[in-house]
Amino acid sequence: MAEYILLGFAAIPFIYYLLAIYSTARFFRVSRRENVPNTDFLPPVSCLKPIKGLDEDAYENYASFCRQDYPEYEIVFCVDPGDPALPVLEKLVRDFPERKIRLLFGSGRNAINDKVGRLVRLTTEAQYDIFVITDGDVRVKPDYLRTVVAPFRDPKVGAATCLYASTKETNLVQELQSIGMISDFFAPVMVAWQLDDLKVTFGQSILTTRKAVASYGGYQVIEDRPADDVYAGRLVAEQGYEVKLLPYVVQSVADFQSLRDLLYKRTRWMTVQRLMRPWGHLGLIFTWGLPWALLAVATHPSAGVAIGYLGGYAACRVMITSMIGVWGMKQKGLWKKMPLIPMWDLMAFVMWIVSFGRKTIRWRGVDYFLREGRLVAAFPAKGS
Numbered sequence: 199m200a201e202y203i204l205l206g207f208a209a210i211p212f213i214y215y216l217l218a219i220y221s222t223a224r225f226f227r228v229s230r231r232e233n234v235p236n237t238d239f240l241p242p243v244s245c246l247k248p249i250k251g252l253d254e255d256a257y258e259n260y261a262s263f264c265r266q267d268y269p270e271y272e273i274v275f276c277v278d279p280g281d282p283a284l285p286v287l288e289k290l291v292r293d294f295p296e297r298k299i300r301l302l303f304g305s306g307r308n309a310i311n312d313k314v315g316r317l318v319r320l321t322t323e324a325q326y327d328i329f330v331i332t333d334g335d336v337r338v339k340p341d342y343l344r345t346v347v348a349p350f351r352d353p354k355v356g357a358a359t360c361l362y363a364s365t366k367e368t369n370l371v372q373e374l375q376s377i378g379m380i381s382d383f384f385a386p387v388m389v390a391w392q393l394d395d396l397k398v399t400f401g402q403s404i405l406t407t408r409k410a411v412a413s414y415g416g417y418q419v420i421e422d423r424p425a426d427d428v429y430a431g432r433l434v435a436e437q438g439y440e441v442k443l444l445p446y447v448v449q450s451v452a453d454f455q456s457l458r459d460l461l462y463k464r465t466r467w468m469t470v471q472r473l474m475r476p477w478g479h480l481g482l483i484f485t486w487g488l489p490w491a492l493l494a495v496a497t498h499p500s501a502g503v504a505i506g507y508l509g510g511y512a513a514c515r516v517m518i519t520s521m522i523g524v525w526g527m528k529q530k531g532l533w534k535k536m537p538l539i540p541m542w543d544l545m546a547f548v549m550w551i552v553s554f555g556r557k558t559i560r561w562r563g564v565d566y567f568l569r570e571g572r573l574v575a576a577f578p579a580k581g582s
Contacts, residue, residue: 201497201498204493204494204497204498205494205497205498205503207484207490208490208491208493208494208507209490209507210484210490211484211485211486211487211490211491211511212487212510212514214389214484214485214487215487215514215515215517215518216514217389217392218385218386218388218389218518219514219517219518219521220392221388221389221391221392222385222388222518222521222522222526223521224392225388225391225392225443225445225526226445226521226525226526229443229444229445230445233345233348233444233445233446235344236344236345236347236348237344239347239348239350239351240268240269240270240344240347241326241327241328241347241350242270242271242272242325242326242327242328243268243270243271243272243326243328243329243330243343243347244271244272244274244324244325244326244327244328244329244330245263245271245272245273245274245330245332245343246274246276246317246320246321246324246329246330246331246332247260247263247273247274247275247276247320247331247332247333247334248276248313248314248316248317248320248331249275249276249277249281249283249287249316249334250277250278250281250283250312250313250316250334251281251282251283251334252281252282252283252286253283253333253334253335253451253453254335254451254453255335255337255365255451256283256286256334256335257286257289257290258337259334259335259336259337259451260273260286260287260290260334261290261293261294262337262338262339262342263332263338263342264290264293264294264297264299265340266338266340266342266343266344267340267341267343267344268343268344271298271326271343272298272299272300272324272325272326273297273298273299273300274299274300274301274302274320274323274324275287275299275300275301275302276302276303276304276305276316276317276319276320277301277302277303278303278304279303279304283334284301287301288301302319302320302323305318305319306319307319307418307421309421309422310421310422310566310573311420311421311422311423311424311426311573313426314417314418314420314421314423314426315421317331317417317426318416318417318418318421321408321411321416321417322416324408327407327408327409328347328350328405328406328407328408329404329405329406329407329408329411330343330346330347330403330404330405331403331404331405331406331430332402332403332404332448333401333402333450335450335451335453336362336402336403336448336449336450336451337365337448337449337450337451338448338449342446342448345444345446346358346360346403346405346444346446347405349405349442349444350405350407352440354439354440355439355440355441355442356406356407356409356410356413356434356435356437356439356440356441357399357404357405357406357407357410357430357431357434357435357439357441357442358399358405358406358441358442358443358444359398359399359400359403359404359405359431359441359442359443359444360400360402360403360405360443360444360446360447360448361384361400361443361444361445361446361447361448361526361527362379362400362402362403362447362448362449362450363376363379363380363447363448363449363450363523363527363529364376364379364449364450364451364452365449365450365451365452366452367452368452369454369455371454371455371456371457371459371460372452372453372454373535373538374457374460374538374541374542374545375452375454375460376452376535377519377532377535377536377538377539377542378464378542378545378546380519380522380523380527380529380532381515381518381519381522381523381539381542382542382543382546384522385518385522386485387443388522391443396441396443397431397432397435397436397441398427398428398431398432398441399427399428399430399431399441400427401426401427402448402450403448404427404430404431406430406434410434410437410439411434413434413437413439414433414434414436414437417430419433420433422572422573423571423572423573424470424559424568424573425467425470425471425474428474429571445526447527447528447529461545461549464546464549465549465552465553465556466559466560468549468550468552468553469553469556469559470559470568471553472553472554472556473559473568474568474571479550479553482550486543486546486547486550487511487514487515487543488511488540488543488544488547489544489547490507491507491508491510491511492508494507495507495508512540515539515540515543516536516539519532519536519539520532520533520536558576559573
């Protein structure tokens, strides 16, 4: 009896997989029908970029925003004096004299999350009322602005966000990260969209308005919080606005050079998610298909169980990845990376387990507790 109960629990991830497949199919079908080419709604836009450090291929990333097929927009960077990205930004200004590019130096704030500190100044000094906020490692196509502003013709929309993929991968770690994002990260996003519970934005592309940001008190409200992109969408939704997920894909430069770096950052992210949403994070136990399939085979070793659980797991994971990455996001060369999915799933499962043993988050060399969503130093500063 215990064996059959365990086999029943081990089958629960398949329910999640089937829901993810259905949600993905419906999202791309509905989104492509709703998001037609935009030719008549072209309000002025402020592209805001909080910059810290020099990202790989930084010039091409920045330049892609200067090549937009859009009538009126500005690009505003906030960077510290002496930052290694500054010479690249100055070259950008020289190379695109026809573009309205402004450089702001320093946030003028003492924020734990210095990126958000920069966003406080950027959103305050932006000339226009639609904000397009992107990281320094993001690259876009010339139709990007035309596409992402379209949802804001509806005044009920307060924020939107885009899917994203790597520009290219140069090592196994980057391929693991890429396949993990498409096969693992975006699947629950599709489910959340289907359940009408999508209230987050992704830092690679946050689209919002001055009015929506002001409605929750501005970026200064979250300058002592991690996962600012998650909060940016959640706080807008709490004010009664809609948050849209767009099928448009922006590119993010893959920059993980070591497995240690990938594991560290992803484990930190999972720890943040656990501290922010403890019950939701615990519920992920029923989304890990591979560990449950292995447990089922170990408990009831037979050809039927192995084929049913391991074969079913492989079929579902390939289906989810191909529907999101190949059919939906139009990513080339994804099939050759699919053998990495089981490796990623086992790594992600281990990181999920490790996240339960962490009480603090290391942020720029300092350990913090997360209290009511806010970062609080774990150890008082010397002299305080």
